[in-house]
Amino acid sequence: MLPLSDQQKSTLAHQVRTSLARGDWTTARSGLEQLFRSEPKRADLAFQLSRVAFEAGDRAACLSWMDKAVALAPANGKLTLAAAERFRQLGADEAALRAYDLAIASDRKALKPRADKAHYLQLLGRFEESDSQFRKLISQHPEEAELYRIFLATKKPGPGDPLLSAMERLWDSSRLTDPRRVHLAYALAKAMEETARTDRVFAFLRRANELQRRAAPFDSAAQEREFAGVLAAQDGLPTEPFGAPLAIRPVFVTGMPRSGTTLVERILAAHGDVTAGGEIGHAMRLAYQMFGVGEAMRPLAAEPEARLRRFAERYATLVTRDLGPKTPVITDKSILCHLIFGLLNRTLPGARIIVVLRDPRDIALSIYKNHFTTGSHRYANDLADIAVAIKRFRRNVAHWKSRLPGVIHEIRYEDLVTEPEAQSRALVAAAGLGWQDACLDFHSAGGAVKTLSVSQVRQPIYRGSAEAWRKYETELEPFIAAWGTDSWD
Incomplete structure (x- = not known):
């Protein structure tokens, strides 16, 4: 195949954008494949081809192109995190976990990829690994209330668990925003029930549901x-x-x-x-x-x-x-x-x-x-x-x-x-x-x-x-x- 000129690439890119906008996956795929053959090291093109294959219902091509995208840009945290979510959606568990690891390696301070991986391990039933990662994340980010709620979905804290006192201290913080307070209230309600303090359960539940209802009223x-x-x-x-x-x-x-x-x-x-x-x-x-x-x-x-x-x-x-x-x-x-x-x-x-x-x-x-x-x-x-x-x-x-x-x-x-x-x-x-x-x-x-x-x-x-x-x-x-x-x- 002859190399594409800059003008040809520009024309193809425009055609691809137009096809994507109207949901014409066949035409978009053809144009992207031509561009990728011309520039086979472009991870963004492989990523787009994976997306097009997904929308068209082609599972094998979606996974194959996503593998290529990750291989071409393993240090691109945004791409590898998106890949992890796609692998996860399609039940490719090990590929998802590998992609999460790449996303984590690209930015050791970023919370989302580490939290998402811990949650996925939880969903997979790998509770011991998940618990360890959640506790570490909570110690590093004690004001991220959603971590407590997700962690406690599969964990029953004992009465002396330091997690309980950490949550109660956070509850009294004036810096706690309403969205975070929602997560923390659900977590505290569950913890109160599981430590036999049932008289406190509904106080937290009413607060959580009140804030949720205010944010999204029911018609x-x-x-x-x-x-x-x-x-x-x-x-x-x-x-x-x-x-x-x-x-x-x-x-x-x-x-x-x-x-x-x-x-x-x-x-x-x-x-x-x-x-x-x-x-x-x-x-x-x-x-x-x-x-x-x-x-x-x-x-x-x-x-x-x-x-x-x-x-x-x-x-x-x-x-x-x-x-x-x-x-x-x-x-x-x-x-x-x-x-x-x-x-x-x-x-x-x-x-x-x-x-x-x-x-x-x-x-x-x-x-x-x-x-x-x-x-x-x-x-x-x-x-x-x-x-x-x-x-x-x-x-x-x-x-x-x-x-x-x-x-x-x-x-x-x-x-x-x-x-x-x-x-x-x-x-x-x-x-x-x-x-x-x-x-x-x-x-x-x-x-x-x-x-x-x-x-x-x-x-x-x-x-x-x-x-x-x-x-x-x-x-x-x-x-x-x-x-x-x-x-x-």
Whole structure:
């Protein structure tokens, strides 16, 4: 190939920028490959090629180009940190950890790469390594309150742990900003509970949730309109699946946050034919991208079958990209899938739907006790709003049970922890799988756990969190009052 002139490079670069802006990944990839052949030592071009391959759904090319980018610029902290996050997203655990190490080596004083690596080790279940790194980071950065919260997600401090006094000193500091105070309040609430000072738990929780709510208020009426619009858009959609089976068969596991969906997913993922996808999120994002957002979603019964098929194919492409072609079945634990059960049932032949139910009082307590990214679950910061959100979820499930009879398998968390084998066998059968004894040994499985349940699912099934609400019945009164006379079952 003849060398490119400066003018040719400039023209190609402009074409690439234009193609990226309009999402034309094929053209962008072609232009970037020409530029890279001309300048094969440019890490930024390899990085862009990785990004384009990711957007196009090409997992192998994404990983290959990212490897090249890292090899070309191992001392570029910004690039290696971004690479670590991409490797992590695609489940390339060792590549992610190596990239984190490069990012750390590029700037020994930077907190983010070291904290991100410690957190990832935690998600991978490598608790001893993670604990050591978190303690070191906290000693070096005692005012970084988020470190305490993330660390304590999998750590139970003893009454004499110096971490407790460090947190309480920080709590009294006038220099503590509101965002940091949120993190510290959740951490202190957990520490108070685990050191038997339950009388102090809700004081910290109320402060944390008050600050979160102030930063991201919940508009219940807007959510009601959004949900109603999405359900209405699926009216008249045929209930028979159409089209040939796809390369992967999804099992959707949904429920309210903190209801036990991660436990259910891990039981299924211990099966040799299943890969855990976690909260993938692709189905809902694609539905909004292709058919309209919320109230603006178009009637799906009027959509051409070719477009519905495109939705299914794109979903399968993105899932295969993220998880790799490991097994014929994947789990998708995306929270909002309960809004589009009609679309999923229609477009994904062989898909199964599992709904996890739990005592609303335990759900409410667990939601209120746990930190969610600001703005992601806005109802979570007010006990009365949590009651509204759970009722709304239950109403949506009832809607789909009436329209898709026999399609939805419900499992109660309390039944699962009381009768684990019987319930697990029924669960595996509902997912369209044959029984494997490994499903009762799910806690021994490896792989990252990307939810707040990271420590619980590394343990065998236990009943410890059932009826936890009874310890805080008085504090939960706003939730109980908002729930009213509806049944808890």
